[in-house]
Amino acid sequence: xxxxxxxxxxxxxxxxxxxxxAYGLIVRMWVRSSLAYRTSFVMMACGNFAANALxxxxxxxxxxxxxxxxxxxxxxxxxxxxxxxxxxxxADLLLGSIEGLGRRVRDGTLDTLLLRPAPVFAQIAAxxxxxxxxxxxxxxxxxxxxxLPRIEVDWTVGRVLMLPLMAVCGTAIFGAVFTAGxxxxxxxxxxxxxxxxxTYGGNAMLQYPPTVFAKELVRGVTxxxxxxxxxxxxxxxxxxxxxxxxxxxWVDFLGPAVAALMCAGAGLAWRWGLRSYRSTxx
Amino acid sequence: xxxxxxxxxxxxxxxxxxxxxxxxxxxxxxxxxxxxxTYLALWHERPHLGGYDQAQALTFVWTGQAxxxxxxxxxxxxxxxxxxxxxxxxxxxxxxxxxxxxxxxxADLGRAGLQLLGRxxxxxxxxxxxxxxxxxxxxxxxxxxxxxxxxxxxxSFALRxxxxxxxxxxxxxxxxxxxxxxxxxxxxxxxxxxxxxxxGLGEVAQLLPWAAVLQTPADVLVGxxxxxxxxxxxxxxxxxxxxxxxLGRLVQSAATRKVVVHGG
Numbered sequence: 001x002x003x004x005x006x007x008x009x010x011x012x013x014x015x016x017x018x019x020x021x022a023y024g025l026i027v028r029m030w031v032r033s034s035l036a037y038r039t040s041f042v043m044m045a046c047g048n049f050a051a052n053a054l055x056x057x058x059x060x061x062x063x064x065x066x067x068x069x070x071x072x073x074x075x076x077x078x079x080x081x082x083x084x085x086x087x088x089x090x091a092d093l094l095l096g097s098i099e100g101l102g103r104r105v106r107d108g109t110l111d112t113l114l115l116r117p118a119p120v121f122a123q124i125a126a127x128x129x130x131x132x133x134x135x136x137x138x139x140x141x142x143x144x145x146x147x148l149p150r151i152e153v154d155w156t157v158g159r160v161l162m163l164p165l166m167a168v169c170g171t172a173i174f175g176a177v178f179t180a181g182x183x184x185x186x187x188x189x190x191x192x193x194x195x196x197x198x199t200y201g202g203n204a205m206l207q208y209p210p211t212v213f214a215k216e217l218v219r220g221v222t223x224x225x226x227x228x229x230x231x232x233x234x235x236x237x238x239x240x241x242x243x244x245x246x247x248x249x250w251v252d253f254l255g256p257a258v259a260a261l262m263c264a265g266a267g268l269a270w271r272w273g274l275r276s277y278r279s280t281x282x
Numbered sequence: 283x284x285x286x287x288x289x290x291x292x293x294x295x296x297x298x299x300x301x302x303x304x305x306x307x308x309x310x311x312x313x314x315x316x317x318x319x320t321y322l323a324l325w326h327e328r329p330h331l332g333g334y335d336q337a338q339a340l341t342f343v344w345t346g347q348a349x350x351x352x353x354x355x356x357x358x359x360x361x362x363x364x365x366x367x368x369x370x371x372x373x374x375x376x377x378x379x380x381x382x383x384x385x386x387x388x389a390d391l392g393r394a395g396l397q398l399l400g401r402x403x404x405x406x407x408x409x410x411x412x413x414x415x416x417x418x419x420x421x422x423x424x425x426x427x428x429x430x431x432x433x434x435x436x437x438s439f440a441l442r443x444x445x446x447x448x449x450x451x452x453x454x455x456x457x458x459x460x461x462x463x464x465x466x467x468x469x470x471x472x473x474x475x476x477x478x479x480x481x482g483l484g485e486v487a488q489l490l491p492w493a494a495v496l497q498t499p500a501d502v503l504v505g506x507x508x509x510x511x512x513x514x515x516x517x518x519x520x521x522x523x524x525x526x527x528x529l530g531r532l533v534q535s536a537a538t539r540k541v542v543v544h545g546g
Contacts, residue, residue, distance in 0.1 A: 037454075040454055040456075040457065043457040043460075044456070044457065044460070047457065047460040047461065047464070050464055051460075051464055051467075054464060054467065054468050054473065055473065057468075057473075058468075058473035058474045061474055061478065061479055061480065062324055062474065062478070064480045065324075065327075065328050065331055065478065065480070066324065066327040066328055067327075068327070069320070069323050069324065069327065070323045188301055188305070189301065190299060190300075190301035190302045190305065191301050191302065191304070191305035192305070193302065193305040193306050193308070193309045194305045194308055194309065196309050197308060197309045197312035197313070201309065201312045201313055201316060204313065204316050204317075205316045208316075208319075208320050208323075211323075212319050212320055212322070212323040213316075213319045214319060217315065217319070
């Protein structure tokens with residue numbers, strides 16, 4: 001029997017490999033096309049950088065009037081800002097283009113993607129891949145770099161390793177939110193902005209210490225849309241701060257599990273959305 | 283009235299994007315909550331910062347969310363004009379027996395009207411239910427606020443119109459649109475009330491046209507401007523509106539001459 005379990009797995013792996021290579025191909029194409037207009041590209045990347053830098057300037061202006069916000073100093077807020085910004089920036093770079101799905105459903109151009117011999121998810125995630133989004137990542141990295149020598153953390157190997165782990169898990173969590181938001185658009189079509197509440201809104205929230213927000217809101221982003229695992233919980237652990245919800249300590253290390261769970265959920269939502277897609281006019 | 287018909291048509295057009303409006307209300311409300319809590323913490327540390335008490339600061343947050351789409355603080359609203367200039371369709375518009383600037387101003391006012399009702403009222407109401415806001419009790423202040431919002435929208439339009447007209451000279455206007463959007467967010471007070479900006483930066487920022495778009499209407503609503511100060515605030519807005527519209531006319535006539543040269 002050829003259709004045994006190993007065979008299914010092998011097919012699945014081949015499908016994923018095909019998706020990744022299609023994604024890489026499309027991304028390379030868009031990068032080349034955007035670098036063709038070099039001045040325009042540099043300007044848009046700088047703009048992307050500046051848009052986020054202004055965000056941080058507003059925080060610095062706040063701190064010109066105060067010493068601590070919710071009990072957190074400027075370097076500590078900068079640490080939260082940097083870690084969240086990197087995660088959102090990477091997720092946005094890798095599959096932020098998926099936002100454009102609603103438009104494609106509306107005008108029917110999604111059909112073109114369905115006809116091509118590559119997974120739709122890979123195609124739409126790489127569609128109009130915007131290298132200029134490196135601007136946000138660079139800005140977040142700079143803020144994080146500024147904060148690191150200024151926060152009081154006893155750096156052990158484990159603690160240092162938590163930083164890249166946070167970036168990876170955070171990227172996966174935000175990526176899952178992007179994907180789930182896109183799946184929602186198969187049905188809603190015109191509601192691209194709703195996912196902004198969770199991606200950009202979530203990022204705006206994670207920049208500030210959790211002590212600033214009402215308990216219900218913190219519970220919401222811990223249990224409902226678990227964005228707290230992007231940076232809040234691991235960062236509180238690193239900074240040696242108590243968690244305002246008083247969760248047991250091991251919860252701080254659940255990031256990878258939460259990210260995996262969210263990605264699985266988003267994958268299911270995407271499949272459901274794609275399967276229920278009806279082209280325009282029907 | 284032609285231009286009233288254009289405004290009404292634009293109002294109806296934006297009214298058809300119902301799902302987008304609902305999505306926008308949701309997003310504005312979520313952001314309102316996030317910013318409101320950060321301002322609560324800020325004003326907890328420094329009560330009376332910038333002359334606002336806590337309730338006034340919270341009202342500022344929800345006014346900002348209500349006016350974000352209405353006054354097109356992040357830019358936009360005139361993308362179509364920019365595209366028509368870029369593609370050359372504008373030549374057809376210039377043949378029409380209607381004034382280009384008034385036409386687009388009417389369309390923008392129609393858009394702003396729908397977005398004030400559709401995207402402004404609900405977040406403000408939610409904010410008022412969730413937080414103690416400093417909303418005025420007398421209809422006169424509300425009237426002044428609406429007048430101030432109208433002036434703010436006109437100033438915002440005049441700025442965006444200039445940006446759009448720049449496409450007559452620039453091949454790609456997206457860079458300029460980006461910069462003006464950033465300036466709009468920062469210098470309108472959307473990221474932080476201009477009253478909280480320290481020292482000279484705050485003083486200068488409050489004289490720039492973007493201050494007329496959000497800071498002044500919000501100050502009118504929270505009662506930070508009363509009596510003579512209120513009149514001065516409205517005059518400040520009107521002056522920028524008239525000045526920038528006049529500048530738009532100048533640029534427009536220069537641009538149309540260029541189009542004639544181009545075609546003939």
